[in-house]
Amino acid sequence: MTFEQLNLIQPILEALKQVEYSTPTPIQAQAIPKILEGNDLIGCAQTGTGKTAAFSIPIIQKLTQNPDTRKHRAVKALIITPTRELAIQIGESFTDYGKFTSLRHAVIFGGVSQVPQVNLLRSGVDILIATPGRLLDLYNQGIVKVPNLDFFVLDEADRMLDMGFIHDIKRILQIIPPKRQTLFFSATMPPEIQKLANTMLYKPLKVEVTPVSSTVDVIKQLVYFVEKTQKKDLLISLLSNETVESALVFARTKHGSDKLVRLLVKDGIKAEAIHGNKSQNARQNALNNFKDRKTKVLIATDIAARGIDVDQLSHVINYELPEVPETYVHRIGRTGRAGNNGVAISLVDPEEVKLLKDIERLIKKDIRVIYDHPFVSIASAIGVSKAIDSSKAAPAKGSGYRGNKSNGDFWRRRKLESKR
Ligand code: AMP
Numbered sequence: 001m002t003f004e005q006l007n008l009i010q011p012i013l014e015a016l017k018q019v020e021y022s023t024p025t026p027i028q029a030q031a032i033p034k035i036l037e038g039n040d041l042i043g044c045a046q047t048g049t050g051k052t053a054a055f056s057i058p059i060i061q062k063l064t065q066n067p068d069t070r071k072h073r074a075v076k077a078l079i080i081t082p083t084r085e086l087a088i089q090i091g092e093s094f095t096d097y098g099k100f101t102s103l104r105h106a107v108i109f110g111g112v113s114q115v116p117q118v119n120l121l122r123s124g125v126d127i128l129i130a131t132p133g134r135l136l137d138l139y140n141q142g143i144v145k146v147p148n149l150d151f152f153v154l155d156e157a158d159r160m161l162d163m164g165f166i167h168d169i170k171r172i173l174q175i176i177p178p179k180r181q182t183l184f185f186s187a188t189m190p191p192e193i194q195k196l197a198n199t200m201l202y203k204p205l206k207v208e209v210t211p212v213s214s215t216v217d218v219i220k221q222l223v224y225f226v227e228k229t230q231k232k233d234l235l236i237s238l239l240s241n242e243t244v245e246s247a248l249v250f251a252r253t254k255h256g257s258d259k260l261v262r263l264l265v266k267d268g269i270k271a272e273a274i275h276g277n278k279s280q281n282a283r284q285n286a287l288n289n290f291k292d293r294k295t296k297v298l299i300a301t302d303i304a305a306r307g308i309d310v311d312q313l314s315h316v317i318n319y320e321l322p323e324v325p326e327t328y329v330h331r332i333g334r335t336g337r338a339g340n341n342g343v344a345i346s347l348v349d350p351e352e353v354k355l356l357k358d359i360e361r362l363i364k365k366d367i368r369v370i371y372d373h374p375f376v377s378i379a380s381a382i383g384v385s386k387a388i389d390s391s392k393a394a395p396a397k398g399s400g401y402r403g404n405k406s407n408g409d410f411w412r413r414r415k416l417e418s419k420r
Contacts, residue, residue, distance in 0.1 A: 006032050009061055011100035016057075019096050025050030030207040032058050038181060040201040044208040046187035047156075048333045052093045055079075055183045059151050060098045063126055066150070073104065073124030075144070077151035080132055080172060082159045084109040084280060085287065090129045090155065103127060108144075110134040111280040118143050132160070132168035139175055149180045154200070157186035158193050163303075166196075173200055188326065219332055220343045221367045223356065228349040230375040232260070235319060236267050237374070238345065239297060246290065247315040249299045250322070250331050257299040260319065264297060271297035275304045302327055305334070318346040321355040325362040350379040 001024055003016050024032065027045045034041055035058035045051045059077050063069045069076065081087050091107035098105070105127035106120040114134070121128075121143055128135075128144070138144040154160070160169060184197050184204070197204065226234045239247060249271075251257040257273040264271040272286040272295050283304065290298040302322065316335045322328055328346075335342025346367070348356050360366055 001029050007036070008032075008057065009064060011064065012057055012061055012097060015097050015099045018099065021053070025054075025209075027051050027207060027209045028054045028057070030209075031055065034205045034207065035059070035181070035183065036061065040182045040204040041184065042189075042197055042201065042204045042206045043183065043185040044187070044189050044206065045185060046330065046333050049209050051185055052090055052155075053097060055153050055155075055185070056090070056093050057097055059127070059153075060094070060101055060103060063103055063150070064101045069126060070102070073126060074148050075125060075128045075146050076148060077127040077153070078135075078146055078149055078176065079127070079129045079153040079155060080135065080160075080169070081129065081155040082131065082163050082165060084111065084131060085283075086156065087129050087131055088284075094127055094129070098127075105129060108134045108138065110137070114138065132165045132172060136168060136171060146176050149176050151183065152176055152180050152200075153183045153185070155185050157184060157196060158188045158190070161192060161196070169196070187330065218341050219335055220341070221332065222343065222345045223367045223369045224345060224347050224373060224375075225369065225371070225377040226347050226349060226373075226375045227377045227379065228351070230377070231319060231347050231349065232263055234347060234373065234375045235260070235317065236264065236269065238317065239264065239269050240267075243314070244296070245314040246293065247297050247317050248290075248305065248313055248334050249297055249317045249319050250305065251299055251301060252320040252322075254301060256320070257301060260299050264299075269297060270295040271299060273299040275301045278304075302331070305331070314342060316342065316344045318344070321346055321348060321352045321359070323355065325355075325358045328359045329363065350377060350382075 003013055003021070003024055006024060006029070008016075027043060027049045031041060031043055031051075031054040035055065041055075043051055043054065045054075056079075063076055066076075079090055081090055087107050087109045091105060094103075094105045103126045104124065106117065106125040107129045108114075108117045108121070109131040110133045114137070117134070118138070121138070128146075130144075135144060139146075154169070160166070182201050182204075184201055186193050186197075224234060224238075235249070238244065249260065251260055254273075254275040257275050261271045261273045272289060274283050274286045278286070286295070286298065289295045299319075313335045316332050318328070318331060322331065332342075332344035335344060346356070356367070
């Protein structure tokens with residue numbers, strides 16, 4: 001499948017050539033024709049699958065082909081996304097793919113002065129990319145007007161709900177015209193998301209790629225058992241390895257992230273943190289430095305990392321495992337983007353063994369353990385062994401572990417895996 005076969009117009013094909021996309025990703029191959037035909041769409045896909053291009057390319061094409069677009073400048077496509085970082089990235093995508101069209105877009109988000117955003121809106125835009133709060137704020141001030149919307153896109157719907165945006169979304173649905181084409185994207189489809197989709201879509205077609213529980217196969221996943229007190233030493237030794245070109249390190253707390261940065265910097269490793277306590281500009285700077293390879297390591301909390309999109313990110317490191325297993329899948333999906341190889345390493349201390357078990361149950365596979373390192377924690381390994389033992393009573397459905405396996409089997413299997 002090529003982009004030409006998707007019947008895209010020349011200005012878009014030219015732009016795709018410039019960003020060096022040779023073939024559509026699965027979500028693009030499935031979604032673009034359906035959107036071009038005018039259907040509402042539910043896209044079940046996480047970041048990293050190419051979903052931004054899957055919705056922005058057909059929007060650019062349809063707006064360019066519509067003779068009304070040229071007659072008057074007004075917002076004809078509204079894209080709502082949960083975070084500033086995602087909004088900026090979507091804006092960059094419209095810049096890239098719409099480069100050879102005359103369409104104009106604006107990106108608006110909170111936490112910064114509204115003046116430049118208002119000026120841009122007043123100069124006239126066709127496409128508006130917004131976070132929910134700032135959109136409603138500017139709408140209430142009479143600055144944003146959306147009476148003639150052709151396209152409404154809700155991006156990362158599940159995260160919107162996680163972040164408490166449900167009331168804002170309901171309000172936005174009241175201010176946009178009912179007759180429109182709606183595109184709805186979410187990494188997961190739990191019942192409350194399906195319910196939300198039902199309220200806003202008309203006869204939607206569904207496209208689905210890499211469901212959250214099947215981690216992208218190109219990512220190599222590894223576990224290092226380590227005592228909590230030795231995690232920092234292990235991290236420094238891992239990051240000092242030259243195969244680590246750029247690493248996104250997940251920490252649980254803002255304070256912990258800052259502490260890690262200080263430790264790494266002291267050891268001569270260029271690192272910065274990105275978390276909610278930092279100003280928007282400091283976060284953006286840290287992200288840009290990381291993207292431009294001025295810093296090798298970016299330490300992030302889960303909220304701050306939402307939407308981080310860095311091409312060729314070689315490593316994701318879980319300094320601490322997340323409490324919610326699905327978050328692990330979101331985290332490691334930051335590497336292995338668009339078919340690139342990536343490595344996801346988890347440092348697991350004895351108290352985190354249960355979290356590791358939950359993750360392995362979700363992704364339905366055992367993560368390979370590396371024992372051959374100077375900080376290996378026997379307590380963690382024993383913890384896993386105990387967890388296997390107790391799972392005899394109630395083996396998890398679909399889990400890689402079987403209740404009738406003895407611990408001897410487990411150790412043999414783990415050793416074999418670590419030699420592979
Ligand atoms: P997204 O899922 O939209 O966040 O996209 C993930 C990454 O894949 C971004 O860095 C895109 O630039 C890149 N990408 C999207 N589509 C393609 C494609 N067809 N070929 C190569 N890279 C792509």
